[in-house]
Amino acid sequence: MKLFFAILIFCSITFAENIENTDVKHMIVLFNGKTIVGFVDSLDIANVYYRLTDSYEPLKISTWKVYYIYNDFNRIFHYSLSFKENMKRISNRPGTLYTIKGDTIPYQSILANDDFFKPEVLLSISPGKSTYHSILDIEKVVTDYSILEYSIEKGFAYSSYMFGLSLLIDLRIKDFLPQLKFFGLNKTGVTYESFVTLIPSATIASLVWDLWKDKRSFYFTPIFENERFGRSMYIGSLRHVLQTISDNVIFRLEKTKFGGKVIGVIRKKNFVN
Numbered sequence: 001m002k003l004f005f006a007i008l009i010f011c012s013i014t015f016a017e018n019i020e021n022t023d024v025k026h027m028i029v030l031f032n033g034k035t036i037v038g039f040v041d042s043l044d045i046a047n048v049y050y051r052l053t054d055s056y057e058p059l060k061i062s063t064w065k066v067y068y069i070y071n072d073f074n075r076i077f078h079y080s081l082s083f084k085e086n087m088k089r090i091s092n093r094p095g096t097l098y099t100i101k102g103d104t105i106p107y108q109s110i111l112a113n114d115d116f117f118k119p120e121v122l123l124s125i126s127p128g129k130s131t132y133h134s135i136l137d138i139e140k141v142v143t144d145y146s147i148l149e150y151s152i153e154k155g156f157a158y159s160s161y162m163f164g165l166s167l168l169i170d171l172r173i174k175d176f177l178p179q180l181k182f183f184g185l186n187k188t189g190v191t192y193e194s195f196v197t198l199i200p201s202a203t204i205a206s207l208v209w210d211l212w213k214d215k216r217s218f219y220f221t222p223i224f225e226n227e228r229f230g231r232s233m234y235i236g237s238l239r240h241v242l243q244t245i246s247d248n249v250i251f252r253l254e255k256t257k258f259g260g261k262v263i264g265v266i267r268k269k270n271f272v273n
Contacts, residue, residue: 033229082235087112095143151210155203
């Protein structure tokens with residue numbers, strides 16, 4: 001009888017360990033490169049719910065802090081808008097690829113596929129020679145200076161925002177303090193001189209900032225769990241910010257009784273159409 005119970009206890013322990021070992025492990029990569037290794041239970045628009053590999057304590061982290069999540073089957077479990085945008089920005093540019101194994105591969109062109117659950121890039125190294133690489137094997141990609149076109153676009157956008165804001169402020173100031181000048185503006189409103197000065201100034205500032213922050217480098221997979229990227233991979237575009245806010249608002253509304261019904265009806269109509 002004692003032998004029977006000993007065998008039963010041994011089998012129970014072994015079975016429990018096997019269940020634990022069959023859990024799919026997840027790597028939660030943050031925008032700065034820090035990686036949290038654990039088991040993801042679930043996620044929604046607002047949070048990722050997980051526990052660490054050596055703990056049963058339930059934890060959560062805001063979804064907007066997560067660059068992407070992959071599992072030990074080398075599948076992307078979740079990716080951010082910034083991850084998708086970075087894949088787009090490196091495409092069709094020459095540069096240099098650095099693998100997590102320490103290889104350095106110069107290339108003439110790079111093309112990222114649209115399968116973000118198993119993302120790969122196609123490198124055109126020379127005429128007639130191309131190779132595929134999984135994103136999870138890539139530490140970083142350093143493009144040529146053509147990537148700075150985004151810096152120019154950003155500088156123009158910022159100057160446009162500043163121009164519009166200064167126009168509104170100027171109109172309000174004229175109502176109350178007609179003798180006061182603001183930001184190179186005269187009594188008749190925004191001058192041509194202030195506008196043409198603002199655009200190149202903002203563009204040059206954007207170029208200098210992005211060069212200083214090494215925006216030519218796009219990081220994907222940390223070499224070590226606690227190693228940080230050379231820069232944050234978060235892209236703070238207005239479109240991404242507005243989409244994140246709208247997603248969170250819809251998510252919170254959907255959790256209410258009335259909001260859930262309204263959003264459900266809208267989704268059904270969109271599905272039918």
